[in-house]
Amino acid sequence: MNKKTGLNALLIVLSLLMVGGMALQFLPGDSAKTITNAVRGEKGTPAIRVNGKTITAEELQKIQDNNPSPFAGQSKALQDDFRTFMISQVVRQKLMAQAASNINVTREDVNAEVTKVREDNKLTDDAAWTDALQRVGLSDSEYREQVKEGLAIERKNKEIEAAVPAATEEEMKTYYDLNPTLFQTEQRLKGRQIVVADEDKARELLTQARSGADFADLAKKNSTEGAETGGALGALGEGGALQAVEPVVLPEEVAAAVQALAAPGLTDVVASGGRFYIVKVEELLAPETKPYDTVKEEVKSALETSKKRGAVEAFLDEQVAAAKIEVVDPAWKYEDPTVAEVGGRAIPYSEVVGRVMQNQQLMMMMQSMQGDQLSEMINGMLKPSVVEQVIQEYAAPSIVKAENIPVVGTRQDLVSGLIAYGGRNVKVTDEELRAAYQERQQQFQTPASATVSEATFPSREQALAFRQDWRGGDFTQAATAAGGIVSERGTVQGDTDVLEPSVLQAIFEGELRAVGSTSLTNIVQASDGWKVVSVSDLQQSRVLPLDEVRAGLESSLFNEKQAAEGEKFLSSKVAALKPVNKLDEVLAAQKARVGVDAPADASGAQTTSGAATSGAQTTSGAASSGAATSEAATTSEAQAAPAAASAAASEGSAATTTPAQ
Template sequence: MNKKVLTSVLLGFLAVLLVVGLVYQFTPNVGSLFGKQSSGTPAITVNGQTVTVEEIQALQRSNPVLSATTEGILGEDLKTVAVESRIENALLKAASSGENISRADVNEQVDKVRKGNNLTDNKAWVDRLAQIGFTDASYREEVQSGLAIQKKQKSIADAAPKATEAQIKQFYSLNKDQFRDEARIIGREIVVADKAKATALLAQLKGGSDFATLARENSTEFKDRGGALGPVTGDKPAAVTQVALPPEVSAAAFALTGGGLTDVISSGGKFYIVKVEEFVPAAAKSYESVKKQITDQVNRLLQTAAAEKWFDGLRKSAKIDYLLPAWKINNPTVATVGGQDIPYSDVLSGVVGNQQFASLLQQVPADQAGSMVNQFLKPGIAEQLIEQYAAPTIVADKKLDLVGSRANLAQQLALYGSKDASVTDQDVIKDYQQNVAKYTTKASATLSEAVFTDRAKALAFRQSFDGKNFVQAASKAGGTVSERGSVTAGDAALNPALSKAVFDTSSLRPAGEGSVSDVIENGKTYSVAYVTDLVRANIKPLKEVDAVIRSQLLAQKRAEAGQAYIKAQMKDIKVDNKLSAVLAAQEKRIAAAAPKPATPATPPVTTTPVTTPPTASGTEPAKTPATTTPAPDSTSTPTKP
């Protein structure tokens, strides 16, 4: 079990049992919710408690990841995860068995499950239990165990130390981004249903017209308050957050950190113009305003640390006996950090819990997936675990007021090591220049094309078309019309010459609600394009994307600085990473256990003498050694490249 989720096990074992109800499932790193079987084949004993073959197999069947394969490296790994989960579940139950749980408490929880799953009928209840391997009695035993674990957890949480002022302040200083007011704007909007009208209104605003007056006269929204985005107190609108506007509109408005007018923005069939009168940047909340919230968080971290320490003691002192060799797992130490051993099962918990792992299993065969996991995933997870196991020592040596599980401490150490990271204006400018394509919107349009076989007819049509009913007019002029729909500059589906004619706006002639292109020669045909809804290519100005770039660069710098800090502090901690040796031993063991291919019978051989052509002197050609050619074998398979 990955110890960072141990508290979730203790806090939520019963909750998970009840939420899942009667649908048995496996949650990685948490263990199974499987109850005692009425019978089964003993496979393992854990501190005297029996784990059966049927329990392990049910756990494997219940999850597509664990049942993905039983062969090769990956098969052995998945078996290890299943067995280790059953061992840890048995430990939790055994350690909580002394808690006193009343029959009334059990009945109350069972009744909730039955009502929640519409199983108040006794026969339906018993039938459903049988489907997942329970009897009513065994299910009640499982509920009792869950309540006992919950009660045990509470006693551990109650005994955990409470947050000190120094710990609360340290958490606040490293996690200020969690406690921030959102950015807001004070502004007004004009919303109309017609793009041409919106464009005309924008021109008036740029010419100096009063925004509130035009909003009262034209806007379909908030016209009674002059388009103010928030309620007006006195003469000033209240500030609003981004959710007050449609996403594309808020993105443009909140980019105006210095105030000003947006362009006309289309959203949901409406056209918006926003005037930002004042930009209120996001800011950290004061310590006193969030102290109660932080205190609760730090107390939960202290409880997590206490639970992890308790479970470490359970696992270390566990007496495990494998009754059946088939279910004995290989769980060697993959690394030793300052005298602490990291078991291989911790790495595997990280693998199974990795979001990319299940996706990988669906994309490639299991043997290839196993190789890729060994090569790429396990080493990274092992390095993370090494940092986590080193974290408590670093925190103690540096006398830092950080608390939590090993994983929590590693995360907080990274934040501590990156607290001075910053982004300069030069950093932002450089990133913008290097990635300008990311901030460029390609030109787009709606396109209809008329193709003519005669250039003169194409030219005549181009000159005479007045913008009314392109399809009808082009067909009447002898052209064949193709509706291209929405197109983008550089679209591979467009002929380069056609794309240039459409998006080189200097060659377009206005016609009705759109524009008509020059005649485009394409081999023996000639095209005329009709362009509507043309949107020119646009590069967002730096001021509009500054905040986004700055945030991304800061996150990157913090990640790099945090990792560098932890690596630097680990120089004085003895680390022995044995993962490569563990994986090599596993590969050797799997190869040795693999069934040997049957030796094929020796095929019959035909001998064909090979002679050289006669020499120029006319002497008898010399015989070369005979070559052997295997007879055709219909059962042979080609060699894989």
């Protein structure tokens, strides 16, 4: 189980989230807290039975009371969505607990875990521990029961993973071939450096280098590092040839400056560790895919992790499909119809609603949209897109099996693998490369830059006199003596907002007067006075030639073409399965059932169609995950373990979703 300092005391939830792919962390406010606390097997009025095990009305009421809907005051349809999502998740949690009921967890195991939680959260004092538990409505015995259940689920997860067969050579080679970018070298370079202890000297050397002086010669005469090899990065090869190295050979700040270069050239002066660096990159080498034999163990590890996640997901799918769900209290009836069918599998509506709940942009948009606007946007744009995505995921196992494609993992992993497989043979022609270069030239334009200091004078006459009289030396000292106020701006680009437009125009477009190693602009009238600007290391804007950007552009085009071809391949295979999309029917039925004209009251309460019905409703497989399988769940740090429950959803708690292959 994934833990950190400040671990949420409700250990069971973390386990459930890790194993079952629950989406509770995406609920706003205290939403995770009460759902977590409620599924405890307390005595009360039966509301829903999951394979004969009861969820009480009291539990569900507590969840509803303490989990205000994010759609309160928006619309009844969105309120109904939230209710469906919430209850289906509680049901799913009950299934997870039942799946782990055969796992033995001893009292000693529980005591050790509780002791660790108390120590991690500085709650070794019994009174402090009791107070912390009471703040989330738990007794010590209830908490220990949750810990026991959580440990059981964690161990069940490991049991499932342990039964997964090792990755085969075919699976490994396919994974490697379809994911070359995962196994690439870092960008490499051939170049030289000058390292000195004085910044002024470094800037003087940079000016000389930019003026055409031999960089290797400058390094031999001035560098405190590598002078004997002309500042070469790495060992010299045969005949003194520069060898390719990775930027990691340089200090972090210097490596960042090198990697920021769009093409071979000089960095600015970079300070690091009390010394000053200038790097001349003579050649940039694009990343290359490492040979299969050198990354075989890395491939195996990544692939087997993916296979284990897929096994857990498949196991839980089986539990859901076989589940018997009985709604015995009509007041807690909820609607979770089939929203789509593909490959012989039914997709529950709660799956789509769960994805909507995970959409963080949606939560941001709620601040500026009215209820009817938000509902139209969600139902008309977001849900249709989500349904198509989920259809692909549920179709993926059938496609993999039918096509005998050796990709493995979760449904999301399979989709990624199928897209990569479908685009595996794409090529980028020279004609396509040149056309893309012409279309995207703006991307390859390097901005103008210069190192500047501006002196501001109260009158034009003072500025003019200074500009005419200065013959070099310390610009700041001389301008200050002449009555100016000097601002050293450092290196600026032509589009900066640090300087006024008139000043930028004088620097990059105006006539400059050379004074030694620097230049002066004409006098510029600005909002705060009259300015004379010292300019050095001036670099005009230019468009990088194709040869300098070829490798990166070719890689981008390949990725774009591969994704397009892969999507086309996947879409054709999904279409062959004749998926049935019932979203329109589901939304129409929901509208008829709850209405959309009048918003729900501010408390978020929602009246369902089953409230006045007698008898029990029996369904099979009604509880379905509203989120993708999670690899782990993380919680926010808190002062107390139980108290962290209230922050789990709102203070940075998030499920780490399964990454695509």
